[in-house]
Amino acid sequence: MDLLVNLYSRKMDELATRAADVEATIRVALPPEQHIIKDWVRTHFSEYWVSEVSAAMAHQPPGCLIATVNGQLVGFACYDATARGFFGPTGVSEEQRGKGIGLALFSSTLAAMKAHGYAYAVIGSAGPVDFYVKAAGALPIPSDKEDIYQGLLRITPKTEDQP
Template sequence: MDLLVNLYSRKLDDLGARVRDVPATIRVALPPEQHIIKDWVRTHFSQYWVSEVSAAMAHQPPGCLIATLDKQLVGFACWDATARGFFGPTGVSEDQRGKRIGLALFYHALIAMKAHGYAYAIIGSAGPVDFYANAVGAQPIPSDKEDIYQGLLRVAPKSEGES
């Protein structure tokens, strides 16, 4: 399900207040770090998300934010990766979840999108719908089970005996 976020909602200000004291540093990823970020995303999430990070990093400035703690990468968030106006993918390492780092990444990505002239953000194929609804009042976009990922090429699982 795709979700829509109003970037002029007061709920965005409320989210900013909620993440003000998150201990992680949130910043724009730098191009020389791209290989580190991609390796981390491949290890913790998926090769598909590595492709989206590549697209987000191709923008100037990059549409990829990172979260660091003690100079270690603990999360990332992209925007304008799969399509213009789309937020995501985003993820936080398992051992850092529940510390509002994901919320902080989400907030800073939405603020960056707003600064680039977007009035709304789309969260494509949103996984944790309640997370986004509770964070900023994200609303479902009505559809007939069709989205931008319809027909996406997938890697076929290897059959037994295949290497």
């Protein structure tokens, strides 16, 4: 399900306040860090998300924000990766979840999108729908199960009888 977030909603101020006390540094990724970020995303998430990080990093400034704790990468969030105005993908390492880092990445990324002139953000194929609804007042976008990912090429595992 795709979701829509109004970047001018009062919820954005509430979100920023809730995210302010996180014990991680949230900042825009630097191009020389791209290989580190992509390796980390590959290890913790998926090759598809590595492709989206590549697209987000191709912008100037990069559309990828990172979270670090004690100089170590613990999370990331992208925008304008699959399509303009899209938030995501985003992820936090398992050992750092539940500490508000995902919320802080979400808040900072939406603020960056607003600063770049967006009035709304689309969260494509939103995973934790309830999280986005509660955090930012995200609303479902009606569809007939059709979205930008329709027809996405997928890698299928080889079976023993395939060359």
